[in-house]
Amino acid sequence: MAIWLVVASVMALCGQVTNAYPFNDLSTYQLRTLAQAGNNLTEFKSTLRKVLKLRVPGTLEHTQVKQAIVNHFEDLGGWDVSLDKFDEETVLGKKSFSNIIVTLNPSVDRRLVLACHYDTKFYASSPEGKQFLGATDSAVSCAILMELAKRLDKYLKAPNIQKEVTLQMVFFDGEEAFLEWTATDSLYGSRHLAALWQNTTYPPGSDTTMLSGIDDLVLLDLLGARHPSIYNFFSDTSDIYNQLMDIEKRLSAEELTARVSPYFVGSAHSPIFVEDDHVPFLEKGVPIVHIIPVPFPSVWHTLADDEDALDYDTISKLNIIFQVFVSEYLLLNVM
Numbered sequence: 414m415a416i417w418l419v420v421a422s423v424m425a426l427c428g429q430v431t432n433a434y435p436f437n438d439l440s441t442y443q444l445r446t447l448a449q450a451g452n453n454l455t456e457f458k459s460t461l462r463k464v465l466k467l468r469v470p471g472t473l474e475h476t477q478v479k480q481a482i483v484n485h486f487e488d489l490g491g492w493d494v495s496l497d498k499f500d501e502e503t504v505l506g507k508k509s510f511s512n513i514i515v516t517l518n519p520s521v522d523r524r525l526v527l528a529c530h531y532d533t534k535f536y537a538s539s540p541e542g543k544q545f546l547g548a549t550d551s552a553v554s555c556a557i558l559m560e561l562a563k564r565l566d567k568y569l570k571a572p573n574i575q576k577e578v579t580l581q582m583v584f585f586d587g588e589e590a591f592l593e594w595t596a597t598d599s600l601y602g603s604r605h606l607a608a609l610w611q612n613t614t615y616p617p618g619s620d621t622t623m624l625s626g627i628d629d630l631v632l633l634d635l636l637g638a639r640h641p642s643i644y645n646f647f648s649d650t651s652d653i654y655n656q657l658m659d660i661e662k663r664l665s666a667e668e669l670t671a672r673v674s675p676y677f678v679g680s681a682h683s684p685i686f687v688e689d690d691h692v693p694f695l696e697k698g699v700p701i702v703h704i705i706p707v708p709f710p711s712v713w714h715t716l717a718d719d720e721d722a723l724d725y726d727t728i729s730k731l732n733i734i735f736q737v738f739v740s741e742y743l744l745l746n747v748m
Contacts, residue, residue: 414634414705415594415688434629434652436741441667443747444737448669450564452732454725460485460563461556465720467544468533468552470508470587478531479511482584485559486515489566493519499605504598505535505591512602513584515562517569521579522616525742526630527561527735529554530588530602530690534714546719549710551588553637553728558582561736568745575744578628585690600690607693624697629653631702632691635713636731639724641706642678646686653702660737661730670730 439447463481467474479496486492497512513531516524533547546552562569562582569580587601610623629650635641645654658677664670691701712718740747 414588415599416685416707416709434656434742436656437744438663439737439741439747443740444664444667444669446747447564447736447740448664448733452564452729452736454729456563457556457560457728457732458725460559461552461720464531464555464559465546465548465552468531468547469535470510470532475532479513479586482513482531482555482559486562489563491566491570492517492562497602497606497609501587501601501605503591503601508587508591508601510586510601510605512586512606514606515582515584516579517581518576518579521576522621522626523578523628524581524626525578525739526581526583526627527558527633527739528583528585528630528690529558529633530585531555532586532589532602534589535591539716543716545714545716548712548718548720548722549635549637550713550718551634551636553723554633554635555584557633557636557728557732557735558584560732561739564736565739565745568740568747569743571746573746578743580739580743588690594688599688600693603690604693607697607699611697624694624699627694627699629700629702630691630694631704632689633704633735634689635705635709637723637728638706638710638712639727640674641676641710641727642708643676643704643706644678646703647701650700650702653700656741657702657704657734657738660734660741664730664733664737670733671726673730676727676730676734 464478468478469475483494486494493516495514497514500507500509529551533545536545585602590598592598613623615623615626645651658679661675661677665672687705691703695701712722
């Protein structure tokens with residue numbers, strides 16, 4: 414991704430709160446239930462290591478990781494898994510890409526979309542044969558979403574769940590530039606999918622599209638390093654951001670997470686804009702929540718971005734926050 418200075422008025426600042434979405438705050442008992450049962454780090458590490466490897470499009474390892482993500486959801490059962498496959502000319506010649514799209518109930522018109530990218534940056538050569546593993550960029554985000562689906566599976570599939578909004582997860586391919594970040598050498602998967610969905614009518618025969626059916630797109634990236642600072646970049650989704658901030662406060666107050674400096678810091682860090690997989694959707698009017706730390710992890714785009722760069726206390730807390738968020742957004746009956 415790339416980071417740019419922009420006019421501050423496009424940033425979401427403190428006080429610009431819409432509070433539009435009807436969240437159902439979980440009780441203390443329900444928070445404890447998720448915190449105790451929904452954060453098994455042994456299982457999380459097992460999931461993470463399935464995706465923590467070289468993931469450059471066109472490599473065998475990339476295919477293995479793609480299949481590991483697909484297998485994870487197929488093994489859960491009841492999730493619709495599809496691949497958005499396409500070829501595109503790149504600065505290194507024609508490459509094949511595959512976005513992975515996982516939907517709980519594809520017949521539902523409206524969707525909460527959680528997303529991340531699963532590819533890694535290409536390096537022509539590395540010292541001593543080392544490979545760029547992209548632990549924070551973005552294997553941890555993939556594992557957070559995969560484990561969230563697993564931990565909330567029984568609640569998401571409960572017969573009494575509300576049916577107006579469903580959960581969809583997108584694992585973008587080709588986020589990274591092959592050489593230098595430009596408008597054409599980056600965001601291959603998200604650019605393709607945003608255009609495809611803009612031109613896909615849904616439900617059939619209606620005047621709406623797959624793109625207009627997205628209530629909110631929440632994009633996770635560069636997570637896993639110790640004590641991230643995550644800012645609110647978009648005023649029109651301040652209700653979503655503030656709910657995440659409130660969840661973090663409630664979990665801390667109940668001592669269900671470590672009492673550390675907040676990760677959701679409550680205002681724009683500076684007049685910046687981080688280019689990432691949300692941009693093609695933002696440009697088409699989709700409401701965006703960008704979950705990315707600023708500053709980036711110190712290991713960003715270095716060979717040190719491996720498992721040693723991760724802080725599992727931080728990951729544990731993020732796991733719980735996002736599991737509570739989805740439960741409250743989709744009005745799940747956590748027991």
